[in-house]
């Protein structure tokens with residue numbers, strides 16, 4: 282039997298932080314309204330130089346470094362994003378070039394805030410089927426580029442960033458045990474962005490809120506059932522970070538204590554496809570996940586789409602230092618990849 286384990290994780294967010302008070306200077310809102318209604322205190326917003334590809338690449342370099350996997354070992358790169366820099370080439374192809382991942386296939390996937398779990402599912406299935414051995418899965422967004430900064434209903438909610446994981450084949454039971462992917466296109470008008478570059482993201486917040494609480498409950502129950510877990514056995518839930526009240530409502534409906542839900546929405550806002558991998562990365566770094574823990578990931582968003590995954594976490598929280606030193610000597614280390622990525626992405630910026 283082949284299993285797909287998460288063996289590396291990384292994140293990258295833009296330097297610039299925009300607080301609720303900053304927004305209250307430009308639209309009719311307040312720190313108190315945003316914090317109470319969403320749980321958000323601040324978000325990171327990209328500069329002109331920080332692109333979806335550059336954020337993706339930075340997150341990927343950390344994930345590869347953590348995994349001790351040279352870029353040349355990657356068979357597949359999937360980037361989930363609704364804010365790619367180009368219609369084509371795909372963000373994944375730009376990342377492939379920046380990393381020097383010369384043996385990888387690369388494509389983008391569009392499933393909005395559920396997209397990272399769609400991508401994780403595709404990569405894990407390919408590994409379990411034996412088609413590939415090692416994959417890089419990224420969720421990345423530059424939502425600031427499609428938000429109407431004069432619309433208080435939406436501009437306070439979103440942020441930019443990227444998160445990445447490395448998945449690797451193993452005979453050791455565990456890893457991504459099961460995934461559930463769903464869509465309901467009839468709900469598309471609740472959250473959309475037209476192709477036309479001049480138009481911004483449109484959302485019916487109340488409708489998305491109702492949809493989100495309903496599907497989080499149902500899909501988490503379904504992946505727990507498939508994995509053979511009861512809600513008492515689940516150690517950590519990493520949900521899409523859209524609204525603290527949505528997470529709270531889902532926690533109550535599921536009967537899983539809120540302390541088991543990892544929450545970082547206060548610092549990043551809703552980063553769509555990037556929110557789950559950024560949160561997962563921070564949950565591991567904060568020591569929330571121990572080997573053998575039962576982890577549930579769940580996301581929902583435009584499409585409408587939703588997805589969940591049950592993961593048995595078997596990776597020790599510390600990276601394997603020795604193999605990293607060997608990789609650095611071979612020119613595969615994070616520093617070598619970083620300098621190549623800088624060169625490649627600069628060439629893109631210069632057109």
Ligand code: UT7
Pocket residue numbers: 309310311314315318319394433434435437472484485486487488489490493523524551553581582583
């Ligand atoms: O990844 C998926 C993407 N989206 C989501 O997950 C969003 C899901 N929805 C939500 O999180 C919530 O619907 C919101 C936080 C967006 C809004 O909360 P709500 O409880 O649904 O409030 P509402 O839209 O019904 O608005 C309540 C009031 C309205 O004023 P009136 O009509 O009652 O006078 C809004 O105009 O709050 C007003 N309002 C604001 N006030 C201050 C809306 N946005 C703001 C704001 N500051 N930023």
